Amino acid sequence: MTRRGFLATAAAxxxxxxLPTTLARTGGGRRILTLVYDKGLGMMRAVEKVVP
Numbered sequence: 001m002t003r004r005g006f007l008a009t010a011a012a013x014x015x016x017x018x019l020p021t022t023l024a025r026t027g028g029g030r031r032i033l034t035l036v037y038d039k040g041l042g043m044m045r046a047v048e049k050v051v052p
Contacts, residue, residue: 006043013046 017031029052038045 010046017048 014033029050032049032051034047034049035044036047037043
């Protein structure tokens with residue numbers, strides 16, 4: 001996967017994740033998005049945690 005492909009995928013994932021929260025706020029806690037390097041995939045990936 002190229003850098004451009006990764007950025008497009010990350011932008012699409014962020015948009016999909018952000019739309020439901022902006023449409024209906026449920027107050028389920030804070031979401032923390034972290035980018036980590038995955039050696040198995042050989043690229044960065046997003047890890048999301050929900051903190052109450």
